[in-house]
Amino acid sequence: MGNTGTGARDRDTEGRARNARPRDGLGRPLPYGESGVERQPEGVVRTPEETLAEAQALLDAGKPFHAHEVFEDAWKSGPEAERTLWRGLAQLAVGLTHSARGNVTGGARLLRRGAGAVEEWAAGSGERSPYGMDVEGLARWARELAGRVEGGAGTVTARTEAPRLRGAR
Numbered sequence: 001m002g003n004t005g006t007g008a009r010d011r012d013t014e015g016r017a018r019n020a021r022p023r024d025g026l027g028r029p030l031p032y033g034e035s036g037v038e039r040q041p042e043g044v045v046r047t048p049e050e051t052l053a054e055a056q057a058l059l060d061a062g063k064p065f066h067a068h069e070v071f072e073d074a075w076k077s078g079p080e081a082e083r084t085l086w087r088g089l090a091q092l093a094v095g096l097t098h099s100a101r102g103n104v105t106g107g108a109r110l111l112r113r114g115a116g117a118v119e120e121w122a123a124g125s126g127e128r129s130p131y132g133m134d135v136e137g138l139a140r141w142a143r144e145l146a147g148r149v150e151g152g153a154g155t156v157t158a159r160t161e162a163p164r165l166r167g168a169r
Contacts, residue, residue, distance in 0.1 A: 026064070043076075055093070074089075085121040085122075095146070099161070107146070112146050119139050145161060
């Protein structure tokens with residue numbers, strides 16, 4: 001896979017369009033030839049515990065875009081009954097990504113959407129602490145960060161703002 005700047009689209013082995021440009025820690029594309037952060041492989045099936053551990057390590061490293069990709073794998077490969085939970089967690093991670101990139105509107109919107117999704121899943125399932133996560137705490141974190149971002153709190157640093165998926169900060 002690759003692009004030499006000729007206008008040709010990057011393709012994977014099945015011919016699907018895939019951007020092969022290197023990316024920084026927040027998932028922003030870098031110019032071809034520059035070194036970036038290693039991308040998360042797509043379509044990896046993990047246990048919920050493996051998903052949470054890998055996503056937390058990426059969040060702690062200031063790589064919420066990459067954590068979102070881990071959650072997206074769980075959303076797409078996990079049980080139908082848990083899709084709203086994993087989609088909500090992916091939205092929280094990408095909301096943090098947008099906030100750290102300076103996208104106030106998109107970041108706040110995704111943080112609130114993710115908070116709503118994880119709360120909706122918890123209410124519908126009756127599970128308040130799935131896999132040891134504090135759903136209420138995550139929703140509170142997301143809404144608080146969204147409010148600060150919209151209030152002009154300044155630069156959001158992904159590493160220091162990252163939530164604790166299990167337990168308090």
